[in-house]
Amino acid sequence: MQKYLSLVVFVLLVLGGGLLIGYATLPGEWYASLVKPPFNPPNWVFGPTWSVLYILIAIAGWRTWRQPPGGAAMRLWAAQLVLNFLWSPTFFGAKMMGLALVVILLLLASILMFIARTWSGDRVSAWLFVPYGAWVAFATLLNASLLWLN
Numbered sequence: 001m002q003k004y005l006s007l008v009v010f011v012l013l014v015l016g017g018g019l020l021i022g023y024a025t026l027p028g029e030w031y032a033s034l035v036k037p038p039f040n041p042p043n044w045v046f047g048p049t050w051s052v053l054y055i056l057i058a059i060a061g062w063r064t065w066r067q068p069p070g071g072a073a074m075r076l077w078a079a080q081l082v083l084n085f086l087w088s089p090t091f092f093g094a095k096m097m098g099l100a101l102v103v104i105l106l107l108l109a110s111i112l113m114f115i116a117r118t119w120s121g122d123r124v125s126a127w128l129f130v131p132y133g134a135w136v137a138f139a140t141l142l143n144a145s146l147l148w149l150n
Helices: 002-024 028-032 043-065 072-093 097-118 123-149
Strands: none
Touching: 002 043, 002 072, 028 072, 043 072, 043 097, 043 123, 072 097, 097 123
8 A cells, every 4th residue: 555655656756746837837929939840749738748648758767666675777867857847937937048948958858767777677667658759759849940030
């Protein structure tokens, strides 16, 4: 029972933190005024997508945390979460698309390193990060396109 309580804590931390940052840095008029690439999804797509991804991130983090402490995979998981939580305030809050692109590139690299690190020891956690990596790769392209167009 206690192991599942820690899973709940991970979900609350990741999903709750992501939702809180999302609400604190809503796109607003500035984002609405930007020239968008033709592949820009409608705004309503982002909330449900990130909610599902945050749950997958939390499960992977919980699984990794249950491994021997102090491992490189857990450090990578923590690093990607910090970068993930930093992107919205950088992009939407500070309106610094160039710096946000650097953040998201580092985020994508940390996701890929997490997948590589966990692939042989915990393939489930690695696979949980695959849709996250795909979405962040798309978001990186979107960030770069917005920077280019504006």
